[in-house]
Amino acid sequence: xxxxxxxxxxxxxxxxxxxxxxxxxxxxxxxxxxxxxxxxxxxxxxxxxxxxxxxxxxxxxxxxxxxxxxxxxxxxxxxxxxxxxxxxxxxxxxxxxxxxxxxxxxxxxxxxxxxxxxxxxxxxxxxxxxxxxxxxxxxxxxxxxxxxxxxxxxxxxxxxxxxxxxxxxxxxxxxxxxxxxxxxxxxxxxxxxxxxxxxxxxxx
Amino acid sequence: xxxxxxxxxxxxxxxxxxxxxxxxxxxxxxxxxxxxxxxxxxxxxxxxxxxxxxxxxxxxxxxxxxxxxxxxxxxxxxxxxxxxxxxxxxxxxxxxxxxxxxxxxxxxxxxxxxxxxxxxxxxxxxxxxxxxxxxxxxxxxxxxxxxxxxxxxxxxxxxxxxxxxxxxxxxxxxxxxxxxxxxxxxxxxxxxxxxxxxxxx
Numbered sequence: 001x002x003x004x005x006x007x008x009x010x011x012x013x014x015x016x017x018x019x020x021x022x023x024x025x026x027x028x029x030x031x032x033x034x035x036x037x038x039x040x041x042x043x044x045x046x047x048x049x050x051x052x053x054x055x056x057x058x059x060x061x062x063x064x065x066x067x068x069x070x071x072x073x074x075x076x077x078x079x080x081x082x083x084x085x086x087x088x089x090x091x092x093x094x095x096x097x098x099x100x101x102x103x104x105x106x107x108x109x110x111x112x113x114x115x116x117x118x119x120x121x122x123x124x125x126x127x128x129x130x131x132x133x134x135x136x137x138x139x140x141x142x143x144x145x146x147x148x149x150x151x152x153x154x155x156x157x158x159x160x161x162x163x164x165x166x167x168x169x170x171x172x173x174x175x176x177x178x179x180x181x182x183x184x185x186x187x188x189x190x191x192x193x194x195x196x197x198x199x200x201x202x203x204x
Numbered sequence: 205x206x207x208x209x210x211x212x213x214x215x216x217x218x219x220x221x222x223x224x225x226x227x228x229x230x231x232x233x234x235x236x237x238x239x240x241x242x243x244x245x246x247x248x249x250x251x252x253x254x255x256x257x258x259x260x261x262x263x264x265x266x267x268x269x270x271x272x273x274x275x276x277x278x279x280x281x282x283x284x285x286x287x288x289x290x291x292x293x294x295x296x297x298x299x300x301x302x303x304x305x306x307x308x309x310x311x312x313x314x315x316x317x318x319x320x321x322x323x324x325x326x327x328x329x330x331x332x333x334x335x336x337x338x339x340x341x342x343x344x345x346x347x348x349x350x351x352x353x354x355x356x357x358x359x360x361x362x363x364x365x366x367x368x369x370x371x372x373x374x375x376x377x378x379x380x381x382x383x384x385x386x387x388x389x390x391x392x393x394x395x396x397x398x399x400x401x402x403x404x405x
Contacts, residue, residue: 012217050352053356098351113282177274180278183274184277184278184363187277188359191355192285194285194286194288195285195289195355195359196352198289199292201289201293
């Protein structure tokens with residue numbers, strides 16, 4: 001047994017020490033620094049279940065119907081979302097309605113549960129409407145500036161990636177139980193929508 | 205030995221580099237975000253009455269096979285949420301505690317005796333009980349927490365309990381498994397009797 005040379009260890013420790021000493025400020029408090037406009041837009045979308053869940057439901061619905069539907073939803077929804085956001089940027093500040101959000105949960109979750117045989121045109125219309133409405137709500141919450149446009153690019157990229165991944169996950173499913181699992185997810189989304197509807201009636 | 209040592213060093217160095225290049229944690233969530241989901245998720249799984257009834261729904265579905273095995277878990281969350289909505293809107297539903305106890309007794313008995321009712325009867329029975337569970341449990345959002353995330357956590361946890369029941373019920377294909385599932389139904393029914401006793405006391 002030949003003893004292991006200590007040279008690599010010393011080199012590694014020295015390099016690590018230098019890297020630690022030269023590290024920049026942590027900037028852990030994102031409230032003051034942000035993550036840059038692209039990531040701010042992306043994170044805003046990903047951390048807003050009112051936006052993520054309907055987009056996910058639409059993607060799953062499109063995936064259940066097939067490749068053409070998935071492709072159509074992947075491009076239509078982000079574009080409509082972007083248009084809605086740009087319109088919202090110029091509008092007076094307003095917030096999304098909890099009542100309308102819950103209706104989206106109910107509608108898309110219900111269609112998913114029923115495995116609704118929508119036409120491609122109907123799915124496109126749904127995607128356009130969803131994108132315009134939610135994009136508008138997102139846009140009205142932002143200050144109209146160049147940074148906001150960049151943030152919208154991040155946000156819409158998030159919508160695109162989510163829809164592509166979710167639809168691509170569902171399209172190849174052939175086994176009956178896997179398609180039923182997707183419909184069960186729709187049942188959960190619709191049920192959450194019903195509860196949200198109750199909360200909105202109660203005024204929470 | 206030497207090769208193994210080199211691999212260990214490589215792994216250690218990659219790990220160290222990953223640590224040094226770690227990004228910001230983004231640990232500060234909006235108020236109530238994580239809590240809302242976790243509170244909603246914990247709510248059904250910490251109430252034994254809810255757990256027993258949900259697992260029984262899954263067990264019964266597993267005994268009955270297709271299409272009940274998927275119709276029941278799809279129908280239950282929807283009707284349960286409707287019960288929750290009734291509660292939030294202030295619609296009076298009398299005898300909620302008795303309904304919950306009865307759900308455990310009857311669903312447990314259905315599993316214990318392996319009752320094979322028509323699908324619409326099964327779905328109707330499960331749906332009626334779902335209203336009581338939603339009414340009692342779906343409306344208890346603690347102040348300051350996200351209603352959306354609470355609702356999602358609550359519904360997902362309920363679905364997971366159904367899946368647990370279906371998973372346990374998968375042993376139904378064997379003779380010993382059929383006995384085990386029926387025994388589990390008996391345990392649920394006994395639990396229901398205890399809940400009814402408490403409700404009456």
